[in-house]
Amino acid sequence: MSDETTVKRQAIAASTSPAIELKGISKAFGPVQANKDISIRVMPGTIHGIIGENGAGKSTLMSILYGFYKADKGEVWINGSKTEIPDSQAAIAAGIGMVFQHFKLVENFTVLENIILGAEDGRLLKPSLAKARRTLVELANDYGLNVDPDALIQDIGVGMQQRVEILKALYRQADILILDEPTGVLTPAEADQLFRILDRLKSEGKTIILITHKLREIMETTDTVSVMRRGEMTATVKTAETSPAELAELMVGRKVLLRVDKKPATLGEVVLDIKGLKVVDDKGVERLRGIDLQVRAGEVLGIAGVAGNGQSELLEVLGGYADGTGEVRLNGAPLDLTGRLSDGQSRRNRGIAHVPEDRQREGLIMEYQAWENTAFGYHHDSEYRAGLLMNNAAIREDTAEKMERFDVRPPNPKLAAKNFSGGNQQKIVLAREIERNPDLLLIGQPTRGVDIGAIEFIHQQIVALRDQGKAILLVSVELEEILALSDRIAVMFDGQVMGERQPDQTDEKELGLLMAGITDTGAATAAKGT
């Protein structure tokens, strides 16, 4: 450790003023009050978690701190002095660094070039690059952040890319690091590494704000945690003095069941039989490289994997909007993968329902009203038809019933989809697909961006459908969800199935290694230990 940092740490220890203090921050977007009178104190040298459901206002608050938005009201104090942050330059000058959920890196630049991007000094690149290289070595030694400075971003993994983002902030002499949902794209092992790095940064005197909606991460890494709900800060507690159940209750505002109750599965015939399925995307990259899977009636097959390893393509080809090659049979009869009968309409006619991964881009037309969305994909059905015209009255009536059964709030069929919350949007999709009584339900990321209260309901619906003897193919990047719902788990990596496991005979660690493409789990664990 250099002398400089030691001095800095002592200075921080001596002062008792918080690294960041927000006083009465309010921000409205149109009629939506995103932040309501929020005050928070983050002490230096701590990891402070901010937890809340999607849309609770976490990201807005951090964007104000980083100068992306201007607060309508309130003050920002940094290290004991009031600071104006009109833009991100000012935030960087104040020692704040931000690591975004979606990395802001230039793919075909090297690590070094990305790090100096925007912080080059002088007209010529060479001296800045040389200086950056020296600094990078120091940072690597100080914090254990090793990266190859000459590697291209496109050639390194997601975990490494995130490190580069952290290094970018440190290179700009950030003392306060904000991480927005940092583990969304990481395997469990990569997430563990990240948390080790954060611990190291903390011990070197950095202040860290961790934004997440995952309770486990909060419990494992933070010193203090603030909970946000509907734009308000509902509580700030010491992590050691709270529990996941209490935090969940604070987030949702009522008691929630964190696990799923289900009976053992009663297996029936094979409904979906996939053999050697391949998908090549329009850039010519093989996204699925020969998949074999079977789903039986009455079971949930969970597909685990880090996002982008072929799960989306699997759902797309089965749902009828990507071409594939290979053999897929539904109830024994082959499914057309490229021809005229490979579209979404034909899939629905064959009894395949599909809750897509991205409800806002695929599952719903956001401008359409709830009733129009309830007919979406089924608008040729005879009960929705009146001669050449659509039977709007019948669709509205049907929608009202479905909304009541699925507890969609507000239960107004004439409200546009964009005006419902994430959870209620998902319920609209779910009601549409499940109520068709399909033989096979494809369901991707069923609870992404959905509040905890609705998660409980959605999980119950999936289990209920399975208990009716339907086959369910579940894709999720949330391992907890896969473990809770699945009767069998297949792990995908790089377009292939790495292996299948029973949920009661495996754990997150083993699945995590499979998700990273390591099949010989025993040997890998041993190797890791050394």
Added chain:
Amino acid sequence: MDVMPKWAEVVLVPLISLLLAGIISALVVLAIGEDPVAAAKLMVSGALGSTYGWGYTLYYATNFMFTGLAVAIAFHARLFNIGGEGQAMLGGLGVALACLYIPWPHWSLALVGAAVMAGLFGAIWAAIPAWLQAKRGSHIVITTIMFNFIAAALLNYTLVNMLRPKGSMDPATARFSEATNLPTLHDLLSPLGIAFSKAAPANISLLVAIAACFGLWLLIWRTRLGYEIRAYGYSESAAKYAGISPVKITMVAMIISGALAGLMAINNVMGEAERLVLNSTEGAGFIGIAVALMGRSHPLGVFIAAILFGFLYQGGAELALWTSIPRELIVVIQALVILFTGALDNMVRMPLEKLFLARRRARVAKEGAAN
């Protein structure tokens, strides 16, 4: 929640835009030393003050209804059809062929036959760019613009080299036979005892245009096809998920669009000129874009906007005739209306939204205080 109430959205915004366009136009008229109030009076009396004026206003409005609807239906599929002009020219060719070479026994049959030909020719002219977009990814804005030029050249060639009567110096077809002449509003209204100017060109095509407005409304909001077109327009990825074919929707929407633009020819070629001349469309295809923008792609909005632009055309012609305001300035005034109602829509919308928001906040605060 929508920020503004619906009435503000559909009435207030266009009204304020129009008012602004009017004010700037008045300033322009003032700047060249003319009296804006007198000019406005002349426009209103010239366009709406007599059945003769109305006859011209409605004649222009009929053209704009067809081309406005054409742009509107394409907008619903998020396709920008700038080729209304060319499609209308081709429609004119279709009408000319139908009227010149088929011996029609009665105008009603001729109208049906000519309408079919007009729609068919316009549809084909729109289908080629649509196919290029759907299958080859060529941008429809670029291709439809280019097809306007090709249509003009094609019309030029056929008129000069093929359809021109022997010995004529004029690049136009022969006059259509008497049996194909459409009844004007005068012919239609006089049995009802309503006196309407004999000289004005408004004709039965107006009723066809109004029927087309209603038909398109039905198509867009009541049929499965309209539902699919709108869904595709809002989100292509969602349409694919639902099994709606992008190729099919692109083709169908553009074919309907082209057919509507082509249909305009029953008004200007068959109803008014009664022969096909060069540049018979007079830019109506482009005005259709402004009409669709101002009418928010809703058939009723298109209907109203078309009448407004008909008024501007006829009123402008009167101005040019009776005052020393030059013809070019009339185009400036029309352009200002297009600019404000179409392109500068957000300039009016944003402050209005803020206003309504502030009002709602104040109301909420008051209710909060009352509780």
